[in-house]
Amino acid sequence: MKKLILILLVFVSLVTQAQNPTLFEEANDAYANDDFETAIAKYEEILANGETSVATYFNLGNAHYKLNNVAPSIYYYEKALQLNPTDEDVQNNIEFARSMTIDDIPVNEETxxxxxxxxxxxxxxxxxxxxxxxxxxxxxxxxxxxxxxxxxxxxxxxxxxxxxxxxxxxxxxxFFAFQQQEIQFNNQFAIIFSEEAEVKNEPSQRGEAAFMLHEGTKARILEDYQGWVKIELSNGTQGWMENNTLKRL
Known part of the structure; x- marks a missing residue:
């Protein structure tokens, strides 16, 4: 079994500039003592204060991974990558987290x-x-x-x-800054949080079930309609899901 490299990212500059250093240190201490629930609560408190950083999201992902919380771990790793797409530690750990998902969906690569x-x-x-x-x-x-x-x-x-x-x-x-912003705004993604979620062919409970998705799967948001969202998977498959079954990045 592959061993996940769980490294707490303590960026001094980020801690001092973007978040409460005392609360961040308390969260890190709880994590180091294997008190992952407390660590998660404190990291989330930092986010609730409007203070974000790669380190906070990364450590949140690590703590959830330790508790086998598949969807939250992938969600927070994805949030960390939104801030720094080139972070190798986050890239490595999210691959381990993705290996715990049930859905194996191929990716249609751009050419x-x-x-x-x-x-x-x-x-x-x-x-x-x-x-x-x-x-x-x-x-x-x-x-x-x-x-x-x-x-x-x-x-x-x-x-x-x-x-x-x-x-x-x-x-x-x-120009590249605006292009990157446009890519982010036009490509809204979400992580499936329900353990099992039904995808329908229309935005209605009466709609026919097309397929099932499971927690941790990433989907692109195409459209919102009265509590339903139209999603597209990495292989191009589309369908409708209830909004409360996923969490937007």
């Missing part, structure tokens, strides 16, 4: 340029692309001022060329 483009944009989150655009903008202003006050023609041409290049990088970062 060609669109796949490469989306993969590249997903390298960073929306916030990171936005920060990069700000950094490039500041560098551009500095280079432009140096160009403006320089008296040597060769230096001026060099600075102007570099400034234009940095300006283009800033513009590209802004």
């Amino acid at each position: 060609g340029f669109q796949k490469s483009f989306n993969k590249f944009i997903s390298t960073f989150s929306y916030d990171t692309w936005a920060y990069l655009s700000i950094i490039f903008s500041v560098i551009f202003v500095v280079l432009f001022l140096m160009y403006y006050f320089s008296r040597r023609p060769l230096v001026k041409r060099t600075l102007f060329g570099i400034a234009i290049f940095v300006f283009l990088l800033g513009g590209i970062s802004v």
